[in-house]
Amino acid sequence: MTPRVSVVIPVYNEGEGVVRHLERILREVLLPAEILVVHDMPEDTTIPYAREIARKDPRVRTVLNTYGRGPANAIRFGIDAAKAPVAVVTMADGCDDPRQIDDLARLVDRGVVVAAASRYMPGGQQVGGPRFKRMASRWAGRTLHWFARVGTRDATNSFKAYDTDFVREVGIESNTGFEIGIELTAKANRLRRPVAEIPTIWLDRQLGESHFDLGRFMPSYLRWYFFAFGRRLPAEQLAARWAARRPDAAPADRDKEGTRA
Structure with a gap:
């Protein structure tokens, strides 16, 4: 059966911690789906655990990213490898709510090219995480919503669904971190393609360490923040x-x- 949604999960040495998250996704996603565990190196500690789950559930498959290391390249590779018309990007740390994957995918089915899980709309919430990161993300989301009219209050969140044809049309230029969410939202806005959102509750990871480096990724975020403003592009x-x-x-x-x- 051809999947209706491809769930793309970039991983980096998550080890046994990925098991709980994968089990939740398999339990909560009801649409026909494939779950792509995208890793940069064969020796990644996540892979033995993911493969054990894949032996029990064919929806899961591990995919070796050949585009270059880093989450941006892993996400781009995963979307290129996706078989479904909708790709949902979610993190391996369990911060995102897998119950919302189906709802995000259905929004894309209805015609939007980007469907965002929003921490900053009514009903959404962010629990935990570094204070400065929370403040910067909220400020960026609100100002893009107010002034650039991007269609979501949470352009920086990585937990989004995409029309895979749209992504392959406009491409992913990011090659460092997690700025893909704001890049594709900005591109959709400049093309005047529809973007929608649903509220989400984001929980800071309980196991392991975050690989997010705000200082390193900030220039890329700012690049796409300013790109979102401007005239319509053909x-x-x-x-x-x-x-x-x-x-x-x-x-x-x-x-x-x-x-x-």
Whole structure:
């Protein structure tokens, strides 16, 4: 059966901690689904545990990312490998609520290209996490919602569903951290494609350590924050931008894109 939703989970040495999260996803996702555990290296400590679950449930499969290390490349690889028309990105640490995966996927089925799980809309909440990170994320989400009209109060949250055709059309340029959520929201906004949101309660991870480095990722977040503002872009222009900037683009194509930037 062809899945209706591909759940993309980037992992990095989660070890046994991934088991509880995968079991919750398998229990809570009722739509026909595949769960892609995307890892950067064969020796990742997550993989033996994920493969043990995969032996019992064929919806789970481990996928080796060949685009380069890091969560952005892992997410891009996972969406490219997705078989379903909808891809939902969720983290391996259990911070996201898997009961909402079906609801996010159904929003994309109805026509939006990005469906966000929002911590900052009525009914949403963020529990725990570094204070400065919470403040910066909330400020970015609110100002993008108020002034850029991006369609969600939580553009920075990674827990989102995407129309996979849309993602493959506009591409993912991020290659460092978790800024893909704001990149694709910004691109949808510049194309004037529909974005929607549902409230979510985000819980800080209970096991292991976070791999989020705000200082390292902040420049990329700011780049896409400011990109969200501006005139409407033709789809052809954004697609051409991605074709020139994708990692396998020829040098001559990149030079031509540079003359247009």
